[in-house]
Amino acid sequence: MRAGPGHVLSSERSGLGNDSDNSDITDALRAEMPTRVPDRPDEIALRSSLMDTPDRRAALKATAVFGGGALVAMGAATAARGAASDAAPATHYGPASATGNVGQVYQRAREALYPVCRVCPQCDGVACAGEFPGIGGLGAGLSFQNNFTSLQRVHLKLRPLSGNRKPDCSTVIFGQKLSLPAMAAPFGGLDVNFPHLHDMSEAQYFDAIIGGCVDAGTMGAVGDFQGDAIALTQARYDVVGRYPGRVIAGIKPRPNPNFMQVLRLAEAAKAFMVTIDIDSAGRGWQDTAADTAVEPKTVAQLREIVRATRLPLVVKGITTPDDALLALEAGAAGVCVSNHGGRVLDHTAGTAELLPAVADKVKGKMVILVDGCVHYGTDVLKYVALGADAVLVGRHLWRAAHGGGRPAVALFMKTMRDELTAAMVLTATPNIASVNRQILG
Ligand SMILES: Cc1cc2nc3c(=O)[nH]c(=O)nc-3n(C[C@H](O)[C@H](O)[C@H](O)COP(=O)(O)O)c2cc1C
Numbered sequence: 001m002r003a004g005p006g007h008v009l010s011s012e013r014s015g016l017g018n019d020s021d022n023s024d025i026t027d028a029l030r031a032e033m034p035t036r037v038p039d040r041p042d043e044i045a046l047r048s049s050l051m052d053t054p055d056r057r058a059a060l061k062a063t064a065v066f067g068g069g070a071l072v073a074m075g076a077a078t079a080a081r082g083a084a085s086d087a088a089p090a091t092h093y094g095p096a097s098a099t100g101n102v103g104q105v106y107q108r109a110r111e112a113l114y115p116v117c118r119v120c121p122q123c124d125g126v127a128c129a130g131e132f133p134g135i136g137g138l139g140a141g142l143s144f145q146n147n148f149t150s151l152q153r154v155h156l157k158l159r160p161l162s163g164n165r166k167p168d169c170s171t172v173i174f175g176q177k178l179s180l181p182a183m184a185a186p187f188g189g190l191d192v193n194f195p196h197l198h199d200m201s202e203a204q205y206f207d208a209i210i211g212g213c214v215d216a217g218t219m220g221a222v223g224d225f226q227g228d229a230i231a232l233t234q235a236r237y238d239v240v241g242r243y244p245g246r247v248i249a250g251i252k253p254r255p256n257p258n259f260m261q262v263l264r265l266a267e268a269a270k271a272f273m274v275t276i277d278i279d280s281a282g283r284g285w286q287d288t289a290a291d292t293a294v295e296p297k298t299v300a301q302l303r304e305i306v307r308a309t310r311l312p313l314v315v316k317g318i319t320t321p322d323d324a325l326l327a328l329e330a331g332a333a334g335v336c337v338s339n340h341g342g343r344v345l346d347h348t349a350g351t352a353e354l355l356p357a358v359a360d361k362v363k364g365k366m367v368i369l370v371d372g373c374v375h376y377g378t379d380v381l382k383y384v385a386l387g388a389d390a391v392l393v394g395r396h397l398w399r400a401a402h403g404g405g406r407p408a409v410a411l412f413m414k415t416m417r418d419e420l421t422a423a424m425v426l427t428a429t430p431n432i433a434s435v436n437r438q439i440l441g
Contacts, residue, residue, distance in 0.1 A: 102400075102415050109403030112199045119399055123375060124148040125342060133193045135395060137342030143350075144342030147372030150350025154382045157441040162428035169420045170217075171432045173367060173390050174273055174312045174333065176245070179217025180417040181432055182380050184209050185371050185392035186250025186275055186316075188223025199402060202232075206239045208401040212409020214246050216417070219272050221248035221392070224262065226280075226287065226294045237265040244270035248392075250316070253281050253294045256304055263309055271311060275336060276302075279317025279344045302330035314369060317344070319354045321361040334367030334389075341372065341394055352386060356437075359387020377419025381427065384435045 110119040117135045118127050125148055128134065129141025137144025171181040187209070190202050200208070210220025220243065222236050240247045249266035251259060253276055266274055280294050287293035306313050312333035317340060318324050324335050337355045339348045348354075351372035359368055370383050371392040383391045393416075400412040424430070427439040 101411055105400050105403035105408040105411060107403070108408075109399040112402045113197070113399065116194055116197055117395075117399065119403075122148070123373060123395055123399075125373075132343055133189070135193070135398070137346070138344065139346030141342060141346070143339045143346050143348040144373075146348065146350035147339065147342060147352070148350070150352040151373055151379060151382060154352050154386065155441055156378060156381065156385075156423065156427055157439055158426055159428040159439075160426055164425055164428050164430055167421055167424035167429060168431045169417060169424060171390060176219070176272065177217075178219065178390065180377075180380065180413070180420055181384055181388070181390035182374065182393055182413065182416060183219040183248060183369075183390060184213050184221035184397050185394035186221045186223035186248060186277065187394060187398060188228070188250060188252075189225035192225060192227070197402075200405075203235060203239050204405075205401055206236060207242070208405045208409055209397060210239065210243050210247055211406040212397075212401070212411075213413060214243055215406065215410035216413030218413060219246055219248055221250060223250040224252045224277075226252050226254065226284065226292055227289075230261065233262055234265060237269040240266070240269035240271055245272050247271050248273055248275060249311075250275045250277060252276075253278050253284075253297055254292055255290070255295060256301055258292050259305060260308055263305070263311075267309060267311060273312040273314060273333070274309065275314045275316040276305065277316040277338075277340060279338065279340045282344055299326050299330045302327065302332065306331040306333075312367070314367065316340075316369075318358060319348065319351070321357050324358045324362045324366075328362055328366055332366065334369060335362065336369040336371065336392065337388070338369075338371045338392075352382065355383065355386045355388060363387055374416075377416045377421070378423045380416060380420050381423045381429075381435065382440070384432060385437055385439050387437075 106119050106121075109117075113119060120127055125137045125141045125144030128136030129145070130136055130139060132138045169180045171178050173181075173183075190197075190205065206220070206222050210222075213220040222240055224233070237249075240249065247269070249262075249269070249271035251262045251266065251274060253259070254262065259276070263274065276297075278297060281296040284294035302313075302315065313331075314334035314336055315323075315327040315330075315332045316336035317338050318327060318335040319337060319339060327335050335358065337351050337358050339345065339351060339354075342348070351370050355368075355370050362368065367389050368387060369390055369392055370386075370388040371394060373395075374380060374383070374391045374393045375396050380391050393413075397409055397412060400408045404411070424435075427435075429435045429439060
């Protein structure tokens with residue numbers, strides 16, 4: 001793991017000085033996590049002045065020198081600045097100051113996760129490039145970074161004269177109503193990626209992710225790792241079973257007989273849908289455990305899986321129209337446009353760049369999901385405009401879970417929903433079905 005740079009909170013989402021506005025969720029966060037107070041005012045002053053310079057490298061170096069305690073100080077300094085702007089007129093987020101509370105979650109996540117994750121205000125894959133296993137992108141980290149930059153390049157048209165007052169951002173995926181078109185992305189291999197992170201067990205982690213998503217009116221998820229023993233997988237699905245119909249079961253492209261074993265656990269736990277992250281296939285070629293080693297699939301093998309279950313199967317890791325058509329031919333219920341957060345093949349394009357061509361081929365014929373650096377409600381809106389039916393959220397929910405457990409995950413999703421609603425007002429989109437590329441410009 002590299003030495004530990006970090007960043008201040010973004011002022012938009014900090015608002016840490018706004019304690020009187022905290023909701024029940026924040027009370028729950030406070031009860032769960034003790035607050036650490038910075039003890040070196042000289043460090044605080046130096047660090048906040050560095051953070052105000054454009055020289056990011058100097059700021060990163062300073063973080064490495066002062067370490068984790070100073071990160072807290074940076075947050076406090078930024079919070080003080082944020083508090084002043086909180087005196088501005090009320091925002092769409094109302095008196096509960098939900099965005100400020102997400103800032104608090106990030107602050108706590110930074111304390112829990114540093115240096116595994118610096119909880120950068122812009123989660124762009126730069127500081128953690130190459131940290132794999134870990135939270136970063138593989139190799140030079142360019143696929144992860146391209147996810148970020150391709151989404152930043154998409155612009156929304158501001159159209160405030162539409163009279164569009166109360167947009168409905170709910171949607172229906174596989175017959176289930178979601179409060180917003182965003183769900184958790186499958187995460188697995190936690191012990192391999194984060195061997196030194198002991199703030200919560202795997203079961204506690206998945207319970208936080210799933211419970212928080214359910215509380216926010218959407219779906220949680222679990223992932224998979226090719227080396228996982230069946231007992232560990234069973235324990236994971238014990239958590240899934242507590243939330244019938246509300247969890248995406250992510251299963252690696254194991255050999256079909258082994259895939260079916262995990263599939264049966266997902267069915268018994270009443271999962272909402274199954275994903276097969278076919279893009280993980282590149283990891284199996286040197287694996288000696290032939291009965292579990294991940295493998296690329298043929299259309300016939302995919303079809304065998306589709307026919308073996310009543311659960312909708314989404315093929316995750318699709319980035320081209322041709323592969324989307326093959327998944328359709330196999331009978332898959334959906335595709336997820338994803339490069340696995342840049343963790344399987346470096347130097348791919350970003351998903352916002354890849355999605356439109358896939359949507360042009362299969363929109364309306366199968367469900368289209370996408371992931372890659374979803375952070376704000378505006379990110380959800382952009383991806384839906386580019387052709388997705390819903391997005392998956394990975395790293396940001398992982399941070400939220402570590403920054404305050406289930407209430408923080410729910411808070412993150414609800415904040416994104418509020419941001420999405422505000423963005424829909426201003427892009428003249430009354431509901432999700434009306435969102436299309438016309439709103440981009
Ligand atoms: C630590 C880690 C573990 C992951 N595990 C899985 C997994 O088990 N199955 C899967 O389909 N994707 C997995 N992914 C990929 C995510 O589902 C998602 O595609 C990726 O993180 C991009 O979303 P993000 O940019 O919001 O993080 C994992 C990603 C990370 C960072």
